[in-house]
Amino acid sequence: xxxxxxxxxxxxxxxxxxxxxxxxxxxxxxxxxxxxxxxxxxxxxxxxxxxxxxxxxxxxxxxxxxxxxxxxxxxxxxxxxxxxxxxxxxxxxxxxxxxxxxxxxxxxxxxxxxxxxxxxxxxxxxxxxxxxxxxxxxxxxxxxxxxxxxxxxxxxxxxxxxxxxxxxxxxxxxxxxxxxxxxxxxxxxxxxxxxxxxxxxxxxxxxxxxxxxxxxxxxxxxxxxxxxxxxxxxxxxxxxxxxxxxxxxxxxxxxxxxxxxxxxxxxxxxxxxxxxxxxxxxxxxxxxxxxxxxxxxxxxxxxxxxxxxxxxxxxxxxxxxxxxxxxxxxxxxxxxxxxxxxxxxxxxxxxxxxxxxxxxxxxxxxxxxxxxxxxxxxxxxxxxxxxxxxxxxxxxxxxxxxxxxxxxxxxxxxxxxxxxxxxxxxxxxxxxxxxxxxxxxxxxxxxxxxxxxxxxxxxxxxxxxxxxxxxxxxxxxxxxxxxxxxxxxxxxxxxxxxxxxxxxxxxxxxxxxxxxxxxxxxxxxxxxxxxxxxxxxxxxxxxxxxxxxxxxxxxxxxxxxxxxxxxxxxxx
Numbered sequence: 001x002x003x004x005x006x007x008x009x010x011x012x013x014x015x016x017x018x019x020x021x022x023x024x025x026x027x028x029x030x031x032x033x034x035x036x037x038x039x040x041x042x043x044x045x046x047x048x049x050x051x052x053x054x055x056x057x058x059x060x061x062x063x064x065x066x067x068x069x070x071x072x073x074x075x076x077x078x079x080x081x082x083x084x085x086x087x088x089x090x091x092x093x094x095x096x097x098x099x100x101x102x103x104x105x106x107x108x109x110x111x112x113x114x115x116x117x118x119x120x121x122x123x124x125x126x127x128x129x130x131x132x133x134x135x136x137x138x139x140x141x142x143x144x145x146x147x148x149x150x151x152x153x154x155x156x157x158x159x160x161x162x163x164x165x166x167x168x169x170x171x172x173x174x175x176x177x178x179x180x181x182x183x184x185x186x187x188x189x190x191x192x193x194x195x196x197x198x199x200x201x202x203x204x205x206x207x208x209x210x211x212x213x214x215x216x217x218x219x220x221x222x223x224x225x226x227x228x229x230x231x232x233x234x235x236x237x238x239x240x241x242x243x244x245x246x247x248x249x250x251x252x253x254x255x256x257x258x259x260x261x262x263x264x265x266x267x268x269x270x271x272x273x274x275x276x277x278x279x280x281x282x283x284x285x286x287x288x289x290x291x292x293x294x295x296x297x298x299x300x301x302x303x304x305x306x307x308x309x310x311x312x313x314x315x316x317x318x319x320x321x322x323x324x325x326x327x328x329x330x331x332x333x334x335x336x337x338x339x340x341x342x343x344x345x346x347x348x349x350x351x352x353x354x355x356x357x358x359x360x361x362x363x364x365x366x367x368x369x370x371x372x373x374x375x376x377x378x379x380x381x382x383x384x385x386x387x388x389x390x391x392x393x394x395x396x397x398x399x400x401x402x403x404x405x406x407x408x409x410x411x412x413x414x415x416x417x418x419x420x421x422x423x424x425x426x427x428x429x430x431x432x433x434x435x436x437x438x439x440x441x442x443x444x445x446x447x448x449x450x451x452x453x454x455x456x457x458x459x460x461x462x463x464x465x466x467x468x469x470x471x472x473x474x475x476x477x478x479x480x481x482x483x484x485x486x487x488x489x490x491x492x493x494x495x496x497x498x499x500x501x502x503x504x505x506x507x508x509x510x511x512x513x514x515x516x517x518x519x520x521x522x523x524x525x526x527x528x529x530x531x532x533x534x535x536x537x538x539x540x541x542x543x544x545x546x547x548x549x550x551x552x553x554x555x556x557x558x559x560x561x562x563x564x565x566x567x568x569x570x571x572x
Contacts, residue, residue: 005036013040063103064110067091076111080119084108128250130165132300133307136199136235137251138162138188140179140207143259148280149273155280156377160184161258162191165250167300169195172258172288174281176357177375181209181225183356186318192233195301197308202235206242232316234309261287319353319360326350329408330392334359337374338385343392387411390446393439398481400439404431414442414451421455424462436469444476 009030016026027037064072071094072087084107091100141159148155156176160183163170171191175183184207192198204210210226222230222237230237240247265287266272274280291297324332330343334352341350341361350368353360361368374386389396389412396402396412403409413419425434437458445454457475461467472478 005032005040010040013037017041063106067095068110072107072111073114076114076119080115082111084111087111125249128165130250131307132166132304133197133199133309135165135201135203135250136162136192137165137203137248138184138191139205139248139251139255140175140183141255141259143262145263146272150277150280151275152273155274155277156375159259159284160187161251161255162188163251163254164195164199164301164304167304168254168297169292169301169304170254170258170288171195172284174277174284174357176373179207179209180356181223182318182320182354184209185225185229185316186355188229189233189315189318192311195308196305196311198233198235198311199308200236201238202230202233203238203240203248205240205248207239210237211239229316232312234312258287258291261291319355322352322354324350324352330395331387336384337376338383338387339371339374340387340391341371342369343395385411389414389442393443393446397439397443400436401432403435403439412442413438414445417455418451421458421462425458425467428462428465428467433469437467437472440469440472440478444472444478448476 009032012030013026013032016029017023021029023037023041024034027034062068071091075087075090076082084104088100088104088107091098139161141161143159148157158175158179160173160175161170162172171187171194173187173190175187177183184204188202210223212221212223226237262284265283269283274283292301322334324334326332326341326345326348328346330346331338331340332350332352333339334354339359345363345368348363351362351364353362355373358373359371361371372386374384376384385408387408392412403412406412410419413422422434422438425438428434429437441454441458445451448454458467458472461471473480
């Protein structure tokens, strides 16, 4: 029987015959003989299975013949997930002395073929057809590679990614902390506000903030807060199966595309460090705006907006309310983290709106201040504190020595460079003087909002050995603290002891006379001295001291021998 013709040759020949070429010309065009062309025209061909059947004999001995059927196949039948590398290690341990590593590629091909013919069924990807306004999908993702830093400090964060699959419109937002309900609620509502409507269905993975992840039906598996959020927005909540990320393929793939764009921007920028977090957020927003600004995305978004539901009139509460009282240390404690607040709030009860990245403080219904939220990092232990020296600097300046042994000393100093500066001050100046200089320097930095400038001045003066409290105050025009400035500087001269003798109406006795010590005041006259006694007035007149009641030295003239205590009590 003649050799079979390949399917490609037959197709090329029939195409030329269909174009009107003769049998001879068509055969010459594809490189076959006229007899082969005649067989094709007659349909006198070999069966299809014989045409596709390849070589069925071996050209060399099977290197796995001794172990494949007896050892490896039973292992694969028991655990089809075994990899060729694991099987190769098993062979090296069971049958030592043979060069199994040289048969690695053969084993890989054999295992791949066995799994294709006899292995378990594999997951099938079912492509989806999306309708406008039906589905909105969201997920959290982490950046891989080098960390993002802000002013040299690592920014612990993740990204919230929302996407409308029909139009490919997306929104990406920087999130602090974990995948919390507060973060989901705030970022999701921000995304819906920007796209201009609410889809019919919101899909996410099995977030513990939204689902209890219990076995059984999903009907009662939602958390109460997530159920309220979906009811407020008017969306149907759905999720993928636990641990099956590819079911959210409409956003898992865009994750990679978006993060690749960010990495390219960072490479072009030449640095992963940002001066402020706001600068990093601007880069994230710029990348997202570039994707949303494409012509095809903008056009399909206009169509999708016609099918989106209207936004709710009011925004759902995207924070956790916490009630705290400001302690005498001008601090509050929220979720086991200590924060400082302005000292004027000491004793007040505040309502804290706890968000994923900040704390909004309210005194009754009046907004007070926003504080950045502090999250515990992985592996970090010990107390967490965020202390701002600006909140307590006025009180600290009135008692600067409190800085020497303050429990929050390291937290009051704004950064490691200031802590090093504080150690230099203690080494160069007396402790009290160093505390006053540091507190006054912090006061200047708070008043002028120039930490770096004040730090440079202190370093410069320290290097010259010319740093002093007076020089610091003169350089910045700083007045003494309010309590010290209000006290007048008085010069009080020391009075003479003879004034007591004049008060009692007598004259001083020369030194060395009588029985009194030299220099002790005595009276020369024994007559009655008109001296009123404090608190001894009676009705109708005044009481006068008798000569025997004068405060003379013991044993002197006029000293009563019988009742010295009574005389002292009367004078007192």
